Every structure is written in C-alpha cells, then in structure tokens.
Amino acid sequence: MIFQQLKKYTPLLLLFIIISCNKTDWTENFKEKEKSPFGNYIVYNEAETLFKNQKVTLLKENIYDYLELNTAFDSTKTHNYITIKDGGYKLTNTGVAKLLDFVSKGNNVFLAFNSFKDSLKSSLKFTTNNLDKDVYEVKDLKKLDGTFELNNNAFSKTSFSFDRNIRRNYFLQYNKNTTSILGTFAVDGEKVPNFIKIHHGKGAFYLHTQPIAFTNYYLLNGKEEYAANVFSYLPNAAIIWDPQIKSSKYEDKKEDDHNVFKFFLEHPTLTWFLFVSLIGLLLFMLFNARRKQRAIPIIEPLKNSTVEFTQTIANLYLKEDDHTNLVDKKIAYFLEKVRSKYLLDTTNLNADFIEKLAAKSGNDLQKTKYLINTIITLNNKIECFERELIVLHKMIENFLNK
DSSP states (O other), X not given: OGGGGGGGGHHHHHHHHHHTTSSXXXXXXXXXXXXXXXXXXHXXXXXXXXXXXXXXXXXXXXXXXXXXXXXXXXXXXOEEEEEEOSBOTTSOHHHHHHHHHHHHTTOEEEEEOSBOOHHHHHHHTEEEEETTTTOOOHHHHTTOOEEEEEOOTTTTTOEEEEOSOOOOEEEEEEOTTTEEEEEEEEETTEEEEEEEEEXXXXXXXXXXXXXXXXXXXXXXXXXXXXXXXHHTTSOSOEEEEOSSOOOOSSSOTTSGGGOHHHHHHTSHHHHHHHHHHHHHHHHHHHHHTSOOOOOOOOOOOOOOOHHHHHHHHHHHXXXXXXXXXXXXXXXHHHHXXXXXXXXXXXXXXXXXHHHHHHHHHTOOHHHHHHHHHHHHHHHHOSOOOHHHHHHHHHHHHHHHTO
16 A cells, blocks of 8 residues: 555654644644644655655646646646645636646546635536634634545545544535545535545546645544545556645736635635725725814913912911901801801801701811801900911811811
C-alpha cells in the first residue's frame, strides 16, 4: 500500500510534533509551507513518495498558464491534477473552463475543497450541503467529528474516525448517470457522499468535501492510510500538484471573477457584512452631509461678588470697631435666612415662633429659645461689644449648620 511509504518518515513527523508543542496554531490554512496541524506541509512534501512510480510536478504557477504556455507540458500524455485547499474561489471562469477541457481530453482532476465554485457545480451538475458552514471558532470546530468509509472491495470493511474539524459537508445532488460515489460518512445516522467521481468526456473529476483529512494533523495521527487509499483511486499517470491555486498572469482580467464583490456575494456571511457596511456608510454620509453648526462661543457667567462685597464691608466695620452695627446686620442676616429657608414670619419673636423654628430646623427647643432671646436682648441694646458679637456669630453658625 502507498501509505506504508510514509512510515520511514516517522522521525521527521515526530520532530514536527515536538516543535509545535510550545504554541499550536489550529487555523485551517492548507498551506504547503505550514507545519501547523492544519497545514499541508506533509502531504505536499511527500507527494513524490505517495506517487512513487509517477512523475510529480509541483506547480508554481496558475494551472491555466501552465497548460497554455508551458512548453514542457506534454499534452499527448495523461495527467492527474491535484489540489487541496479551503475553496476554489481563485479559479476563475476561464480557469474552470480550462479544467473542464483538460479533463474532457482524458486527464483527471482531484479537488478537495470545503466549497466549490458555482461555475464548476453548474457545469458538472452537482450541489453540496454544508450544515456547519457558519462554524469558525476553534473551540466549536474541535467538537465536530466523523467516521469516513470508502466504497471499494479492497478496503470496504475499513472505517476511519476523525476527531475534530469534520464539518457536515457533503454532496447533495448529482447526475447519477455520470457520477460514482467513492466515499461516505455519517450525518445524523445517514451515510452521505463526501467523495465522488464525475465522468466528463474522456476523463473524470474526483471531488472531496473534506480537505481537512489530508492535513498534517491527521497524517500524524494514523489517518495516512485514508489519504493513501483516496489517492489510489486516481489512474496511474503523471501528477500535477497545485498547492496554492495562484491567479493567472495571462487570462482575461476583465471577467467578473476578479470582482471583489462577487467573492463577497458567494459567501452568505460576507454578503451580510457587505450590506451592513454599505448601510452604515450611507447613514454616516446622510447625517454628516447636514450643515454643521458653527462653534458657539463660551460666555463666562457674571461672577457673584456679593460674598466679596459683604466681606469687604464686614472688614470695614471691624476696622472701625463698630460692633453694634455688625450685630444688627448679623441679626438681620439670620432673620432673612429663617424667612427664606423655613418660611416663618419674623415679625413677632414669641414662644410660638420659637417652637415652630425649633421644629422646622431640627434644633433643640432650649437652644433655639436661648438664641432668639439673645437676639432680642442684643437688638434692644444701644451698644454692643466684640465679645457679644463673637458669641452671637457662633450661636447662629451652630444653629444653621444643624
């Protein structure tokens, strides 16, 4: 079996595991230079081992350019074109047409994609269904597993269990006259095709919906036999291995496949992102187009100089030792405060007034009575002294601060 050739590379594979232990990148990148779990480093570098008796050409240009312009390509011989990627969106309509023509002349194409180009689906008359197309997070993908089987008498009794990143992606509709089911896996208890062969002209397309099965992670975890068995379906012919699906340098650049909006519209999630972004941009332009109001100058409010004025007058009276005048003003200030704050009439400072003032201010009745009596006494005096002014000031401050 072809997979046995990989055993002699076990030390190299173990080295990859040791290197990746520090920080593992679980991104599905399908890159031929990536040694991360879901890169294609191993399958790419072991292509000549997998197809030992077949010439392997590792493609470094677009397949359209290679077939049209490479003088080393022998069109009289049969070839197998192989690519393993997330999707074939880089294949333009011209590129798809070239592959169809390539296969119709007796060659074969193996495509392992999560998503196939619409033009290829319509040409080969098949559709796919991906129940997990909206699952992207590593923690969510880790929960997706599945068991694969191949419909071949040589290994029909062998099943392969894959423990993560196995999306429920399978072929839904196809032309039964031209299509053969080569492999299946279980979805909700039903076996559905994930590997098919579609005859086209003198050749055939081999299509697989689980490119993850050919990545470093599974080739290091005992699934190299599955990959080898899948490749064994291909006829014995020269291999053209395409790791990147590069854009063509020569085909018509005006075709709509180069339109970035077409790429967005091919993916529902990106389509919604595009629509929401456009709506947001239109709303921004709508509201921003309104004439902006000029900056309103800041007008500083007039300063309240009453306190400064009062302090100046008080200092004047203190300097002149006019304590009697200050006492009168202090009493007038207090009574005005009582009228405005407690809404009491200060015409008669009698017992009824004292009770109401004590109740409304929350002060002790005895202290209130003492304050009012002091005010009445000082108000009736002809001359007041500094000591009496200080005592009155403290009593009023204590009363108001209660």
